[in-house]
Amino acid sequence: MPERLTGKAGIRAFLLERVGVIVDTEAIREASGNQVQYGRRLRELRDEEGWPIESHNDAADLKPGEYRLAGPPPAPPPPQFARGISARLRAEVLERNGHTCQMCGIAAGELDDNGRKARLHLGHIMAKSQGGKDTRENLRALCSRCNQGAKNITQEPPTWLWLLAQLRRASEHDQRAAYDWLSTKFTEEPS
Structure with missing residues (x-):
């Protein structure tokens, strides 16, 4: 016997079997495997994944606590692969920064405190998680040690x-x- 889906996956399967059918919160909670956060999972399907889930706020024939998957959900977007920084942009930033770490000043190939040759990476001035972009103005050369220590820390040159x-x-x-x-x-x- 196949394993029963729970959480968001359980709600997904439940609603897909009932397109156009009115269901109540109790049925959705049961479909989630009686998880406490079933309402949040339902909102994630509607708000983040674009599922056309109607409630009493959307349709006059629905009462509070009733929902309906109005139609098939949108197809999931194709997987996106992370786009790296181009070799040209990398070369421009390293050249602009004199092939030296912009935090500690060590040059590529020089020996660091541990006796290892310094390796330069590109680091973001404003972290991507804080809205920074992969632009020449927002990138700087950092050695491995400084790049690791600078995670999500914005420091202007x-x-x-x-x-x-x-x-x-x-x-x-x-x-x-x-x-x-x-x-x-x-x-x-x-x-």
């Missing part, structure tokens, strides 16, 4: 005034090292 203030506070030796690095970076021929 430093401004040139902040960098200038940091350089002015640094020792002459560090200022010269920064100058040497910058002059090498901006006088090299692009490959």
Whole structure:
């Protein structure tokens, strides 16, 4: 004997067998396997999956506590595969960021604190979960360690005034090292 469906799957199967038929909340609760949240599952079918489920608010012939699947539900959308960031956009962001982590400053291939070569990833300035997009302006180079630690933390890259203030506070030796690095970076021929 096949296993009885419960929850949203049970409500789905129950309603599909009764298109156009009026059912009450007790029957829907039983179809859910007597789950407490059967009303929420019914709303999810209607509001999130677009099922044409009518209630007394939609049809005059229905009383409170009565529902009807007015017609067949919409076909589920085809599966969507995550679209990655294009190789071109990745290269543009890494080049713009000088192939260095924008949080800790380590360059690709340099040894990190654990003696491993730094690997750069693209991280979002505004996390995708907070509405950030896969755009050049919202991406930055991050090493593995910083990228892992930066999950859903929005941190703007430093401004040139902040960098200038940091350089002015640094020792002459560090200022010269920064100058040497910058002059090498901006006088090299692009490959």
